Amino acid sequence: MSAPTDREPAVEVVLCPDGPALVRSKVSPVDVVIPTDGSASTRPVSALCRCGRTGRDPWCDGTHKLAGRRRRPAEPATGKDET
Numbered sequence: 865m866s867a868p869t870d871r872e873p874a875v876e877v878v879l880c881p882d883g884p885a886l887v888r889s890k891v892s893p894v895d896v897v898i899p900t901d902g903s904a905s906t907r908p909v910s911a912l913c914r915c916g917r918t919g920r921d922p923w924c925d926g927t928h929k930l931a932g933r934r935r936r937p938a939e940p941a942t943g944k945d946e947t
């Protein structure tokens with residue numbers, strides 16, 4: 865693993881469209897602890913389910929791929945209230 869630069873965060877969370885939240889570290893494994901059952905992951909990248917279909921809650925098991933596309937890709941924010 866390489867050290868993060870001033871512009872790179874040491875830890876980042878990436879929300880995959882129609883998929884998991886990836887918790888990723890550039891410097892060391894990230895401890896993701898689930899307090900309700902005491903489970904934890906200390907991997908460099910952990911995938912947390914956001915679709916609710918996983919059989920390994922709270923971890924993504926890839927089941928979201930069977931559901932197909934649910935959301936349109938995010939559009940850039942305009943900064944204007946569009947209500």
Ligand code: FES
Nearest residue numbers: 884913915924928
């Ligand atoms: S996001 Fe992958 S199984 Fe839910």
